[in-house]
Amino acid sequence: MSLRKIVIEPDPILREKSESLEKVDDELRSLLDDMLETMYAAPGIGLAAVQVGVLKRLIVIDISKDKEKKDPLFLINPKIIHKSKQTSVHEEGCLSLPGHFAEIERPAECQIKFIDYNGKEKELSAKGLLATCIQHEVDHLNGVLFIDYLSKLKKDMIVKKLIKHKKELNKVVL
Numbered sequence: 001m002s003l004r005k006i007v008i009e010p011d012p013i014l015r016e017k018s019e020s021l022e023k024v025d026d027e028l029r030s031l032l033d034d035m036l037e038t039m040y041a042a043p044g045i046g047l048a049a050v051q052v053g054v055l056k057r058l059i060v061i062d063i064s065k066d067k068e069k070k071d072p073l074f075l076i077n078p079k080i081i082h083k084s085k086q087t088s089v090h091e092e093g094c095l096s097l098p099g100h101f102a103e104i105e106r107p108a109e110c111q112i113k114f115i116d117y118n119g120k121e122k123e124l125s126a127k128g129l130l131a132t133c134i135q136h137e138v139d140h141l142n143g144v145l146f147i148d149y150l151s152k153l154k155k156d157m158i159v160k161k162l163i164k165h166k167k168e169l170n171k172v173v174l
């Protein structure tokens, strides 16, 4: 397993639509393992493949609080098949937009179909933070970021700060 570099906004790849997978093999599982290790190291509770520069419909999630009791979810070709009419608000962040958080309203519950780590078709019903995280990650697979739900003023302010952040990072690297 190896750590992958996380893509930071603004970056055009984060606006691309990710492609579905044709098969689940050891190469794919190795990418999923790297994504999970990268997510835990960040730390985060979710990560989409596009955030490590891979335009494939892959997501890893682990909302378990106790690091001793990890409970990872591997979602291959996830498809949201139902969203509740009832909504809820959660504070969201994103590893591709470090340091920025916002209250985002989304459907409180959702159901997804997906293929699991071993290539088996599964269905899952989620509520609370898991439902929010799944919707946030599936948005990534469609080139959507949580800041897209904010006012233009707030979104532009965050992107402007991230541009400055990336310039500072490049100065340090160079």
Ligand code: K2U
Pocket: 043, 044, 045, 046, 047, 048, 090, 091, 092, 093, 094, 095, 096, 132, 133, 136, 137, 140
């Ligand atoms: O896409 C990502 O970078 C995943 C987010 C997961 C997340 C989605 C929705 C709501 C909260 C988190 C990252 O893990 S951001 C880190 C984080 C963790 C817990 C709470 C807020 C932010």
Ligand code: ZN
Pocket: 093, 094, 095, 096, 136, 140
């Ligand atoms: Zn994100």
